[in-house]
Amino acid sequence: MHDIKWIRDNPEAFDAALAKRGAEPQSASLIALDEKRRSVIQTLQDMQSRRNTASKEIGAAMAQKNAELAEKLKAEVADIKDSMPKLEEEDRQVTSQLNDALSRIPNIPLDDVPVGKDENDNVVTRVVGQKPGWNHEAKEHFEIGEALGYMDFDRAAKLSGSRFTVLTSQIARLERALGQFMIDLHTREHGYTEVSSPLMVRAETLYGTGNLPKFEEDLFKTTDGRYLIPTAEVTLTNLVGGEILDQEKLPLRFTALTPSFRSEAGSAGRDTRGMLRQHQFWKCELVSITDAESSIAEHERMTACAEEVLKRLGLHFRTMTLCTGDMGFGARKTYDLEVWLPGQNTYREISSCSVCGDFQARRMDARYRGKGDKATKFVHTLNGSGTAVGRCLIAVLENYLNDDGSVTIPDVLLPYMGGLTRIEKAA
Known part of the structure; x- marks a missing residue:
């Protein structure tokens, strides 16, 4: 399995190494999948953070007897809670796609390995x-x-x-x-x-x-x-x-x-x-x-x-x-x-x-x-x-x-x- 972080940092070197093995370039598609995964993870983290903040704001609103604000915040938390499972499933699917793609790519040769076809x-x-x-x-x-x-x-x-x-x-x-x-x-x-x-x-x-x-x-x-x-x-x-x-x-x-x-x-x-x-x-x-x-x-x-x-x-x-x-x-x-x-x-x-x-x-x-x-x-x-x-x-x-x-x-x-x-x- 390859390190996706190394591929992100060295896309040209990765593709050049694969070319020595007669394989097609892979870095662009792998990085695109990784960016999608990272975007979903970031969205989930942002939603989790907002849910935690909103939950605290609900307590404060209730303490101030601001029922209207409290209900509005509760609705927001409920929406976040409903949305998260879909994003979590998307995260699992994209992560699985990325890992499956990485698992099918051969190892890259050392520099002293002779380049050849067969x-x-x-x-x-x-x-x-x-x-x-x-x-x-x-x-x-x-x-x-x-x-x-x-x-x-x-x-x-x-x-x-x-x-x-x-x-x-x-x-x-x-x-x-x-x-x-x-x-x-x-x-x-x-x-x-x-x-x-x-x-x-x-x-x-x-x-x-x-x-x-x-x-x-x-x-x-x-x-x-x-x-x-x-x-x-x-x-x-x-x-x-x-x-x-x-x-x-x-x-x-x-x-x-x-x-x-x-x-x-x-x-x-x-x-x-x-x-x-x-x-x-x-x-x-x-x-x-x-x-x-x-x-x-x-x-x-x-x-x-x-x-x-x-x-x-x-x-x-x-x-x-x-x-x-x-x-x-x-x-x-x-x-x-x-x-x-x-x-x-x-x-x-x-x-x-x-x-x-x-x-x-x-x-x-x-x-x-x-x-x-x-x-x-x-x-x-x-x-x-x-x-x-x-x-x-x-x-x-x-x-x-x-x-x-x-x-x-x-x-x-x-x-x-x-x-x-x-x-x-x-x-």
């Missing part, structure tokens, strides 16, 4: 590791998984329809090992607090992170009005909603290993084979809550934490700075980690780390107060994948494929695999 304008920030050097034929993950006998899309479709997968035996264990490795790394070495939180949330919770109202079509909704989380960012960020935190206790760092649920609206025909784009998938989420001065440095730190997962797995990847046209709705700056997939002969996103400034905090009313300060400030929020488990599974299968069709287990995962060092074809 993913083709993203910038390579760094490249880590090397592509596999083996000579045998590369295969896509679904070819590998099906040949091994532990990845079943037909049965998944029978159970749930398209964009689901059934994993069994050794690959199911590999998926679990990846998630456990990630959560252990982030809690034991990176200082994140592990959280087990609900997988269903109220609409207000999704509003706080910016998923509602603009992106409702991307969500799965239950019959009682709750929603399945599209990412644990929703619950972890909203843990501080409505609270005033002590600045001394910041940053707060949370992590969770949870399923995520996405309708994949608008993705018809994209990545229809395999596990790349699923309705249900596991993800290790990272969320940080900081003060205003620390969020940029925390963004670099969070990205490094996500990168460490891929480094320890020995996977080749590149870190991209997303351009203004490719960033998510709530982000001010985003780094995407793109892992190399030999089977596709391309890089694919496996993690996205974003700094949101106070954009989400304003929606959640999450604040902090410095020691000795009376005033509060909105916290800054950050989120990132550390990383997407399913896509990491894909990367391991494709990058650790052997010429006989088996898959070598990365060393860092061996403690989680119960003595298994290779995934081999089911007997």
Whole structure:
């Protein structure tokens, strides 16, 4: 959510920032709504003040036994009382219109974010590791998984329809090992607090992170009005909603290993084979809550934490700075980690780390107060994948494929695999 006061004071800067994201100017219509709201509020305040004054004048008139004046003043108070509910309703409607308009406008990018239209304008920030050097034929993950006998899309479709997968035996264990490795790394070495939180949330919770109202079509909704989380960012960020935190206790760092649920609206025909784009998938989420001065440095730190997962797995990847046209709705700056997939002969996103400034905090009313300060400030929020488990599974299968069709287990995962060092074809 944007600060309407800042927009009033900086309309040209606001529109210029939106233009970088390919959005139309919004300041004029927002300021017009705000002026209307402020006018109604001022009228209400004036009427309230006049009603209070007239009520005192009635007492004085009655004390002076001036019945005519007293009745005239009583009629005036009655008129004011009758008029106020209509104005109060108008205030509610205009305020709602303004908040709804503000809630649908994306965050404005930081100054160092490259300006561009789409993913083709993203910038390579760094490249880590090397592509596999083996000579045998590369295969896509679904070819590998099906040949091994532990990845079943037909049965998944029978159970749930398209964009689901059934994993069994050794690959199911590999998926679990990846998630456990990630959560252990982030809690034991990176200082994140592990959280087990609900997988269903109220609409207000999704509003706080910016998923509602603009992106409702991307969500799965239950019959009682709750929603399945599209990412644990929703619950972890909203843990501080409505609270005033002590600045001394910041940053707060949370992590969770949870399923995520996405309708994949608008993705018809994209990545229809395999596990790349699923309705249900596991993800290790990272969320940080900081003060205003620390969020940029925390963004670099969070990205490094996500990168460490891929480094320890020995996977080749590149870190991209997303351009203004490719960033998510709530982000001010985003780094995407793109892992190399030999089977596709391309890089694919496996993690996205974003700094949101106070954009989400304003929606959640999450604040902090410095020691000795009376005033509060909105916290800054950050989120990132550390990383997407399913896509990491894909990367391991494709990058650790052997010429006989088996898959070598990365060393860092061996403690989680119960003595298994290779995934081999089911007997």
